[in-house]
Amino acid sequence: MIGALILVLAAVSLGLSLWTRRRDMPLCWEFAPVEPVDPGGAPLFETVLDHAADAGQAHSPSILVTETGFSVLWFEGSAEAQADVDLFAADIAPGPDGWQASAPGRRVTRADLGRAMEPRQMVITLGNTIEDASRTGGLLATVVSVGGWAMASVARVAMGPDGPVRARKLNLSPMLNRSVLVKSPMVAYADASHGLPAYFEMGRMHGLWVRCDAAGRVRHTVRMDGPGLKPIQPMVVPLGPRVAVALLRDFDVNRGRLLVSRTTDGGQSWSAVTQTTLYNPSSPVAALALDERRILMAANDDEGAAQDLRLLLSDDGGNSWRAIHRLSGGQGALRYPMLRRLGGGKIALCYSHSTKGGVRAHVMNRAWIEAQDT
């Protein structure tokens, strides 16, 4: 009787397996072409947003590219990981008198996100949030329901005019789906799908390269790890159809070096993470390709002034770097940069200033970048 039941179950399983195999769409492992950034006319570098939190902290700004310009989105509250943190944003667009930013306002609350979750659940605090490039207006938010960042999950959030309308956690860990976070923007593949750089913070920390299907369900993950290191917050820069470099933060502040990993098969595998010679005070970096060899990076790479953020250029795919511009932190650190390409050869840069006390955003173009490199 038991044997017969198990045979029936095995037959059902075979049927299910055939069905899922037939429906399965193989993932594309070829990055979208790297389009060179246009010079963009006369050199331009403009500060378009300078927000200071009234009290507490405003940190981890990210850039959401929109039809008219871009939005900067960050988390703000009494302190990070506290139960009063919500997501704030300002919309920035070019106007007749230059770039104009809307007044910063609350964009996503914990309560609204909890109600939008499928299944509905409590959200205690919010963290690093990036644009979900696979759908218009979507977000990928770091959410915490219990504990601190090591207990965080990544939620894919569909936004409506008044806030989140639907959200679902990505399934990335068997530890109650905990301890995975995001920081850096998604990367486009040739078939218009995307790769998501994420990282795991519980136990042995490591980076993760995540692939989702068209419905936003996780299909594949690849670990980015290196012996003796704690590589997190990967920033992935494609340099060709199959080639990309990942720049990672070492969670161990004592080692003080930026980390690197590379792929030559479109992200199916990543080389062992190793240290670069660049100083890094355990803080994430932002980077983007200006063309197939040249990379622009924003990083805290000056050991003598770790609070400053510098713009650096590499002409050899990230092997060597030279600083071209310094953004001075003054008394407070500039941290958590993000760089995104806008239309018309423009590039947006944002970061938190005053040691998580506010967020700032600039718009620049390639002509200005080239002018700094003299």
Added chain:
Amino acid sequence: MTERLTSLWLGIVAGWALYWLLSGWLASAPAAGLGLGLGIAGVHVLRESRAVTGAVAVLEPVGVVLPLLVLWHMARASGLALPQLSTPVLALFLVAHVAFLAASMGVVRAEPYRAGYAPGPVAVLVLAACGIGWVAGTPLIPVVAVAGQALWARGWGSSNWFDHVLHATLVPVAAIALLLRLV
């Protein structure tokens, strides 16, 4: 559907806790029936409460394994002749599950959790579970594996098959069950 299934799964697990309380006054079968009814209804009524939304936040993705184990246990306690997992199989499961979680946390280079996203590896894993059930003489393992595969294939709940058939809370549950048998 994920919302409805999660509420149902949570209601069954809550019903099991109520069954334990009620079995002090009632026979097993009525305690199980009443506990399940109250648990499912209670989660439905209190779905927006902090207690239930907090429980969902902590336990999600619940998967099929917890509710099926609970139902299996209550059915056995109510007199149905269902085989239980043998002590060696329970011990093996505990060791394998701990190793699986450790590997998934990066303790070793292997990434077993990754296999749960892809149809090919899942097909092999479910058939292997059927084989283990055959050898162990219990349909519980194949039932959990195939039910999890059905939900995973349909796209309800987690996109990883392991989340349907395993749950981190099973580690302490299995450890306590094993201790009770050995003591």
